[in-house]
Amino acid sequence: MYGMPMTIFLFVCLFVTGVSCNSVGDKIYVDFKDNIPCVRLLNATHQIGCQSSLSGDVGVLHLLESEENLDWVLSSGPDPPYMVMLESTLFTRSVMMKLKSSSNRVAGVVVVAPNTNPSAGFSPHASCPNENSGVYTEKYSPSLAHCNATVWNPLGNNLSYEEFDFPIFSLKDDNDTQAMRQCYMDHNRPVNGSKPRYPLCAMQLFSHMSAVTDTATCMRRNSIAMSLNPEFVCDPLGDVNIWALSKPLNVTEKGHKPGESVIIAAARLDSRSFFFDIAPGAESTASGLVTLLAVAHALRNATQEAQLNTTIMYTFFHGETFDYIGSSRMVFDMERNQSIIDLDNVHSVLEVGQVGLHGDTKLWLHSDPVSRRNSSIDEEVCVFFLLNFSVEEPGSSQALPPSSFQRFLRARPIPGVVIENHQSTFTNRYYQSMYDNSDYLNVSYPPGLTPEEQLDFVTDAAKVLLLTCCLQFDTRFTFHFITVMLCRGFVEQTDEVSLNLSVFFSPGNTTTNFYIGVNQQMSEPTILVQFMLANLTGSVVNTTQENCNNQKENEDDKETKHVRPTDRLMCFCVRSTCRTTKAVSPAFELEEYTSSNYSTWTESRWKSIKGRIFLVASHDLEMLTLGVGVGVLLTSLLLTFFISSKADILFNSGREPTNATY
Amino acid sequence: MNLERLPNEEKLGLCRKYYLCGFACLPFLWLVNVVWFFREAFRKPAYTEQTQMKTYVKRSALGLLFWFTVLTTWITIFQHFRAQWGAVGDYLSFTIPLGTP
Numbered sequence: 001m002y003g004m005p006m007t008i009f010l011f012v013c014l015f016v017t018g019v020s021c022n023s024v025g026d027k028i029y030v031d032f033k034d035n036i037p038c039v040r041l042l043n044a045t046h047q048i049g050c051q052s053s054l055s056g057d058v059g060v061l062h063l064l065e066s067e068e069n070l071d072w073v074l075s076s077g078p079d080p081p082y083m084v085m086l087e088s089t090l091f092t093r094s095v096m097m098k099l100k101s102s103s104n105r106v107a108g109v110v111v112v113a114p115n116t117n118p119s120a121g122f123s124p125h126a127s128c129p130n131e132n133s134g135v136y137t138e139k140y141s142p143s144l145a146h147c148n149a150t151v152w153n154p155l156g157n158n159l160s161y162e163e164f165d166f167p168i169f170s171l172k173d174d175n176d177t178q179a180m181r182q183c184y185m186d187h188n189r190p191v192n193g194s195k196p197r198y199p200l201c202a203m204q205l206f207s208h209m210s211a212v213t214d215t216a217t218c219m220r221r222n223s224i225a226m227s228l229n230p231e232f233v234c235d236p237l238g239d240v241n242i243w244a245l246s247k248p249l250n251v252t253e254k255g256h257k258p259g260e261s262v263i264i265a266a267a268r269l270d271s272r273s274f275f276f277d278i279a280p281g282a283e284s285t286a287s288g289l290v291t292l293l294a295v296a297h298a299l300r301n302a303t304q305e306a307q308l309n310t311t312i313m314y315t316f317f318h319g320e321t322f323d324y325i326g327s328s329r330m331v332f333d334m335e336r337n338q339s340i341i342d343l344d345n346v347h348s349v350l351e352v353g354q355v356g357l358h359g360d361t362k363l364w365l366h367s368d369p370v371s372r373r374n375s376s377i378d379e380e381v382c383v384f385f386l387l388n389f390s391v392e393e394p395g396s397s398q399a400l401p402p403s404s405f406q407r408f409l410r411a412r413p414i415p416g417v418v419i420e421n422h423q424s425t426f427t428n429r430y431y432q433s434m435y436d437n438s439d440y441l442n443v444s445y446p447p448g449l450t451p452e453e454q455l456d457f458v459t460d461a462a463k464v465l466l467l468t469c470c471l472q473f474d475t476r477f478t479f480h481f482i483t484v485m486l487c488r489g490f491v492e493q494t495d496e497v498s499l500n501l502s503v504f505f506s507p508g509n510t511t512t513n514f515y516i517g518v519n520q521q522m523s524e525p526t527i528l529v530q531f532m533l534a535n536l537t538g539s540v541v542n543t544t545q546e547n548c549n550n551q552k553e554n555e556d557d558k559e560t561k562h563v564r565p566t567d568r569l570m571c572f573c574v575r576s577t578c579r580t581t582k583a584v585s586p587a588f589e590l591e592e593y594t595s596s597n598y599s600t601w602t603e604s605r606w607k608s609i610k611g612r613i614f615l616v617a618s619h620d621l622e623m624l625t626l627g628v629g630v631g632v633l634l635t636s637l638l639l640t641f642f643i644s645s646k647a648d649i650l651f652n653s654g655r656e657p658t659n660a661t662y
Numbered sequence: 663m664n665l666e667r668l669p670n671e672e673k674l675g676l677c678r679k680y681y682l683c684g685f686a687c688l689p690f691l692w693l694v695n696v697v698w699f700f701r702e703a704f705r706k707p708a709y710t711e712q713t714q715m716k717t718y719v720k721r722s723a724l725g726l727l728f729w730f731t732v733l734t735t736w737i738t739i740f741q742h743f744r745a746q747w748g749a750v751g752d753y754l755s756f757t758i759p760l761g762t763p
Binding site for chain 1: 749
């Protein structure tokens with residue numbers, strides 16, 4: 001009878017408080033909106049990237065004002081460890097190495113990504129990219145190995161390949177970041193050299209990586225299927241290579257195709273930066289790949305009409321940034337007769353490298369001097385240069401720049417050239433960094449276009465000058481891509497051809513991410529390029545979607561794909577020779593995880609990546625609170641013991657037991 | 663179980679059972695034997711079964727000491743050197759910690 005109203009009262013209370021939920025956590029912590037961490041990658045010998053502790057690293061926030069101010073973090077600051085907040089101008093090798101060397105006082109680093117690119121150039125990649133996986137080894141050519149003759153990426157500070165044992169995150173420069181700077185100014189800033197008083201603004205970063213040491217260790221730990229829940233700690237990097245033929249070949253028969261002569265026109269599909277999943281790669285990747293797509297489209301009708309006896313294979317290799325994953329896999333498959341053609345079928349290789357042009361830079365055709373010592377190869381290569389183009393040849397004893405063609409040369413000497421926009425060192429100042437974006441290439445629409453109009457923008461004055469081996473075409477085309485906009489304007493000057501490339505990806509105004517990622521899923525550019533290539537080299541077929549996906553081939557040489565460019569445009573079925581093959585390093589096929597011949601890059605797994613900012617009290621206050629609590633506990637225990645032992649005296653005094661008479 | 667209520671023969675029988683079963687790689691039984699029967703064997707006034715009980719308790723204590731040193735040594739070595747042993751260390755481990763060597 002007492003119970004009923006009480007329960008109703010309790011329910012009402014719970015309902016009211018449950019609905020208007022006031023979480024204590026929300027009042028203390030402010031979480032980061034987007035998390036852009038640096039993650040751990042492993043190869044046969046090393047681990048690179050960043051690691052945090054399992055329960056996050058906490059540090060007092062410190063906004064670094066200059067490199068001299070580092071002294072506060074490294075030695076004189078009274079409240080280590082510090083969480084260092086860097087503006088992008090201070091994100092240099094010297095600052096990071098100093099922070100790395102005293103990592104007991106550094107809890108983590110946060111880099112504020114600017115809205116404009118730094119003018120001095122920045123490249124966290126190596127100065128000699130893919131040094132040990134190209135063709136220039138000590139045996140092949142000691143004078144050209146290890147970039148002895150030409151350092152390709154002189155701005156490279158190798159930061160991407162260093163190992164840090166604290167987390168490093170990147171923040172966009174927006175209101176939240178400004179709030180963090182304000183938090184530092186209000187609480188943490190030392191005034192006149194005096195010690196800042198508690199409570200201080202602190203930050204906690206979680207990016208604990210599961211894999212450790214090297215690829216062999218983490219693959220072994222993946223496969224130890226013991227204990228209650230087997231854990232995967234890392235995954236090999238991989239994706240797919242995309243290729244299309246100008247003339248259909250039988251795909252089910254693998255290995256050597258007698259009588260076929262194939263020219264491989266190659267470009268790369270991937271890029272990277274210091275941070276995870278950020279790889280705009282505009283000049284290093286997108287320029288070459290879009291050029292090759294344009295070539296494929298432009299040559300579609302021409303090759304069918306001309307009835308050539310050489311086939312052109314437009315190939316897009318993925319994973320070239322990480323020791324040539326895609327091209328090494330394709331060469332490996334060709335050597336094992338697992339690919340559609342054989343290395344004997346390959347007539348030559350033409351690769352489109354970084355071709356983004358700034359102002360009036362020229363195009364250069366690079367070739368390999370060592371293989372050209374053989375006169376037959378030299379003859380083939382010279383054919384390229386006889387074509388009446390305004391491109392130049394750099395010094396004849398210069399090595400090939402880092403390119404997929406090097407992996408073909410590793411297998412056997414094949415004639416080939418690589419088209420680049422630099423004569424010796426890269427002109428790209430932001431090679432494989434987060435600043436290699438469309439701003440750098442000066443992509444721009446004509447002013448005053450709405451996003452829809454921009455998407456439908458077509459250049460009129462597009463004159464395509466195409467370089468293909470042994471063929472010379474001079475064609476005018478206009479391009480209209482539904483999801484990829486290629487805007488080309490050609491200005492033919494006296495002896496120069498300049499390409500102005502504008503590359504736009506996806507109308508949502510987000511930057512494309514060219515990072516290869518792990519094997520489980522295809523990256524967004526891969527899907528995009530695959531459908532684009534199918535659309536550009538194939539022909540439309542009039543069937544329904546189900547028929548399109550299920551069609552059994554009469555000829556095993558073409559594949560139908562249902563191309564669905566964007567949600568609001570019509571979908572249609574395309575029949576083309578475009579196909580994909582797996583691009584996972586042969587080291588993982590052969591299970592040679594310490595291989596020095598193939599790429600062994602893997603990416604670690606992680607549980608959670610987040611960051612948050614809050615006010616933290618001094619250590620003394622925490623200890624005092626704990627001490628007081630323990631004291632209260634002990635006092636109450638003593639008191640209870642004392643009272644219970646003297647209970648009869650305390651509670652029976654002055655009370656006569658009444659004799660109840662019933 | 664209250665040993666007070668048992669007759670002496672049964673106490674001896676219990677002590678013997680614990681002593682013998684401890685040989686099956688069960689040092690914890692020996693620990694129980696020592697702790698439980700210590701007062702019975704050494705502090706109570708003498709009775710006939712007590713001499714036999716004393717030998718059992720002493721031998722249990724010896725066996726316990728032996729196991730303790732062996733296990734402590736092995737655990738110290740393993741925890742210290744597991745990271746350096748590479749593959750062998752991983753195959754010996756039941757749970758491998760994430761993110762640390």
